[in-house]
Amino acid sequence: MHAEVTWLEKLRFRGVADSGVPVTIDAAGTLGERPQGPGPMEMVLLALGGCTAIDVVLILEKMRVPLKGLRVVLDGDRAEDHPKVFSRVRLVYELAGDDLPEDKVRRALELTQEKYCSVLHMVNKTAEVSWEYRFR
């Protein structure tokens, strides 16, 4: 996997990886300015949410569970000292659908948490990760 990150101005960067879709990475918020994109640690948290959400969609599809909606809400705490890695991350999976079978949902969430989610298994090397779910 290849990626390039190019400085634009101030603390704003343009990044592009294999998908070819450019993203703006911006730490303008730390300068008290309005950012034009997420900062790097925001991107890690978003990547974690996307990674585990993709797993859940794919696993429930394979289980023939008709999922209608999914949102992953994440809260991360960072270490106080440099390097300010995530020290704790909490995930809440909010699932929507008609009569979703709780046993299969729980199994899908266990599979992404324990086996499949690549980003999670990098983040959990520094962060204590906890998760729960609710039906909407």
Place this chain on the structure above:
Amino acid sequence: MHAEVTWLEKLRFRGVADSGVPVTIDAAGTLGERPQGPGPMEMVLLALGGCTAIDVVLILEKMRVPLKGLRVVLDGDRAEDHPKVFSRVRLVYELAGDDLPEDKVRRALELTQEKYCSVLHMVNKTAEVSWEYRFR
């Protein structure tokens, strides 16, 4: 830090964190379709590039080194088995400027690598990280 990732369709998600700027996370490439945003592991690699680039800009500014251009080129290898974390990441810092003092540049790069870059110090828990630099 707070983030929410919401399923849109297929393997496409909308993510928004504290900065308030929405991003599209899209694994459509794995379905053979054209993605509308980077996939989660791409986002981690981009976050790593942005994180360390921000450090370099800030540190060289503090050292009063007049940096004119910066690009971080990243290549990541993933583990073959689930969870497919990064197993190796190579970074190349490309710096532009007039008569950049190599000792200060090297010190700045050592500082981000060894002390400051939050994303790096999560990624390097699973990946062997190597880096080099060149002047453009």
